[in-house]
Amino acid sequence: MEKRLSIIVIEEDALRAETIVDGLREAGDHDIRVLAEVAGLARHIAEFHPDIVLIDLANPSRDMLEDLALASSPTERPVAMFVDRSDEGLTRAAIEAGISAYVVDGLRQDRIKPVLDAAIARFHMFQRMRAELAATRAALEERKLIDRAKAILMKARDIDEEAAYALLRKTAMDQGKRMGDIAQQLVMAAGLLSCR
Amino acid sequence: MPLTPIRLGYLPLIDAAPLIVAQELGFASEEGLSLDLIRLNSWAQSRDMLGAGLIEAAHMLAPMPVAQAMGLGPALPPSDLVMVLSQGGQAIAVSPELAEALRLGGHDFAFSDAMAAGRALRAAVNKPLRIGVPFLFSTQHELVRHWLHHSGFGDDISVVTVPPPNMAEAMAAGEVDLFCVGEPWASFAVENGIASLILPGIAIWAAPPEKGLVLNHAFVEGQPDLTGRLMRAIWRAGRWLDMPEHRGSAAEILSRPEYLKLPSELAERGLTGRMMVSPMGEMRDVPGFIAFNAGSASYPWRSLAAFFADRIARRHGRDPAEAMRRAMAVYRTDLYRQHLREAGAELPGASARLEGALATDLHVPAERGQMILRRDAFFDGTTFEPPFAI
Numbered sequence: 001m002e003k004r005l006s007i008i009v010i011e012e013d014a015l016r017a018e019t020i021v022d023g024l025r026e027a028g029d030h031d032i033r034v035l036a037e038v039a040g041l042a043r044h045i046a047e048f049h050p051d052i053v054l055i056d057l058a059n060p061s062r063d064m065l066e067d068l069a070l071a072s073s074p075t076e077r078p079v080a081m082f083v084d085r086s087d088e089g090l091t092r093a094a095i096e097a098g099i100s101a102y103v104v105d106g107l108r109q110d111r112i113k114p115v116l117d118a119a120i121a122r123f124h125m126f127q128r129m130r131a132e133l134a135a136t137r138a139a140l141e142e143r144k145l146i147d148r149a150k151a152i153l154m155k156a157r158d159i160d161e162e163a164a165y166a167l168l169r170k171t172a173m174d175q176g177k178r179m180g181d182i183a184q185q186l187v188m189a190a191g192l193l194s195c196r
Numbered sequence: 197m198p199l200t201p202i203r204l205g206y207l208p209l210i211d212a213a214p215l216i217v218a219q220e221l222g223f224a225s226e227e228g229l230s231l232d233l234i235r236l237n238s239w240a241q242s243r244d245m246l247g248a249g250l251i252e253a254a255h256m257l258a259p260m261p262v263a264q265a266m267g268l269g270p271a272l273p274p275s276d277l278v279m280v281l282s283q284g285g286q287a288i289a290v291s292p293e294l295a296e297a298l299r300l301g302g303h304d305f306a307f308s309d310a311m312a313a314g315r316a317l318r319a320a321v322n323k324p325l326r327i328g329v330p331f332l333f334s335t336q337h338e339l340v341r342h343w344l345h346h347s348g349f350g351d352d353i354s355v356v357t358v359p360p361p362n363m364a365e366a367m368a369a370g371e372v373d374l375f376c377v378g379e380p381w382a383s384f385a386v387e388n389g390i391a392s393l394i395l396p397g398i399a400i401w402a403a404p405p406e407k408g409l410v411l412n413h414a415f416v417e418g419q420p421d422l423t424g425r426l427m428r429a430i431w432r433a434g435r436w437l438d439m440p441e442h443r444g445s446a447a448e449i450l451s452r453p454e455y456l457k458l459p460s461e462l463a464e465r466g467l468t469g470r471m472m473v474s475p476m477g478e479m480r481d482v483p484g485f486i487a488f489n490a491g492s493a494s495y496p497w498r499s500l501a502a503f504f505a506d507r508i509a510r511r512h513g514r515d516p517a518e519a520m521r522r523a524m525a526v527y528r529t530d531l532y533r534q535h536l537r538e539a540g541a542e543l544p545g546a547s548a549r550l551e552g553a554l555a556t557d558l559h560v561p562a563e564r565g566q567m568i569l570r571r572d573a574f575f576d577g578t579t580f581e582p583p584f585a586i
Contacts, residue, residue, distance in 0.1 A: 060238055070332055070512070091248075091270050091271050095248035
């Protein structure tokens with residue numbers, strides 16, 4: 001049986017790290033370690049001897065990792081190298097997903113590919129999750145704004161909630177804007193008017 | 197007519213000025229372009245995004261495409277350096293402990309004489325020296341190694357990579373004793389009381405190419421019109437930047453929140469060559485601290501590619517001859533001629549030259565008339581002869 005692969009995932013965001021690790025576990029029986037920060041990276045790499053290091057493409061510490069991967073003198077075995085140079089397509093897919101993978105020199109392509117494929121899928125999945133979360137938050141914010149705008153209208157014009165809502169919606173339609181935008185303007189204007 | 201968008205990656209440094217000025221002052225729109233300037237976090241990110249086609253062009257360290265051509269890096273499509281964006285702009289900083297030892301030894305921090313500074317450093321240091329550079333394949337790395345090697349240092353140095361914005365932090369944490377970085381990050385460290393500046397890059401090598409405009413080979417070959425327009429917009433921005441009266445405005449533009457996001461006074465130091473070299477407020481004037489076009493600064497001499505290739509090959513156990521051959525092919529003097537001739541760029545007669553040979557500025561025949569080649573001597577008199585036959 002082949003030796004288990006040892007993988008280091010460098011990721012600050014705990015939720016994202018978990019998402020990636022879950023994906024990697026599904027892809028095979030690997031020995032995975034997560035580092036939340038890059039401090040002491042060289043030491044961790046020396047201790048753990050990873051076969052693969054996965055890191056966000058935009059992580060500001062990327063260049064330090066390049067150093068670890070390439071700085072070794074010709075006589076030493078490199079700590080890590082880049083994604084197998086034979087597969088340009090895989091490298092490109094990883095970059096597009098926002099990952100960079102550093103792979104120990106000589107590791108076979110058939111052992112790298114499943115790991116990278118899983119990581120790529122998880123990076124995409126997390127991106128979707130984050131986009132959904134942002135959309136949910138925005139929707140929630142908008143609902144709060146609309147509620148406040150309704151309350152302002154109800155008080156100022158002495159109308160009921162339904163009428164206030166209808167007024168907001170009509171104004172938005174007439175101006176070709178979103179209700180959230182109208183509500184925001186109203187809340188802001190009311191804030192200004194009430195200032196003394 | 198609608199402008200054609202071009203995505204351009206850059207890192208927050210004063211030498212990103214030609215790209216930012218090209219967009220902000222309309223040199224890009226004059227060529228029918230709109231530059232989508234994308235601020236990046238690392239050089240590796242810039243290289244990877246360019247390789248994957250997520251950006252069309254990148255502000256890159258001049259030795260990076262050389263390393264890429266030598267196969268030191270990921271499997272990405274080949275790229276070309278079509279013009280040099282800046283010359284100089286780096287400074288070498290020392291920790292407060294080292295600064296104190298240097299002062300005790302009588303060093304004056306004149307910030308001009310690499311020979312004297314090297315001697316003083318050699319006398320002040322009695323333990324292995326830890327050095328920070330922004331990237332393994334960088335002009336900073338070559339400058340600092342060259343200087344230390346010719347100042348009597350041997351195996352007692354270790355070099356680590358630190359992203360430019362983190363240099364000051366690394367020094368404050370005691371991780372490096374000395375670093376070489378592009379402005380404004382050396383000044384940033386001085387401003388925060390963390391470092392003293394001992395030399396500008398140009399004191400070691402009078403004309404060190406620092407950043408280049410790098411595009412994918414397939415793009416420059418397949419889109420000659422767009423490539424030419426981009427090059428001309430950036431070249432004109434460089435010409436604007438080289439007028440001394442514009443440097444203050446350039447510092448203002450660069451320092452905006454969407455670009456460097458720093459007080460403009462910091463960017464101004466490097467751009468005007470008026471450097472504060474110590475937290476005590478000592479000022480030094482450094483004429484020509486950074487150049488963009490002047491004196492053929494933007495011309496991508498193939499001999500520069502060969503110089504970097506030779507150094508990198510020797511450190512990484514590669515064959516220097518093969519490395520130089522590959523590297524020279526990616527510095528595109530031919531495209532520089534083709535695309536910048538009509539804009540009025542001065543064009544040298546040759547594509548390669550003996551590097552380090554000019555002790556003073558020199559008038560030479562150009563393709564049309566005459567041009568000035570800027571002094572490019574190394575402080576120790578080193579010259580480098582590229583394989584001209586290629």
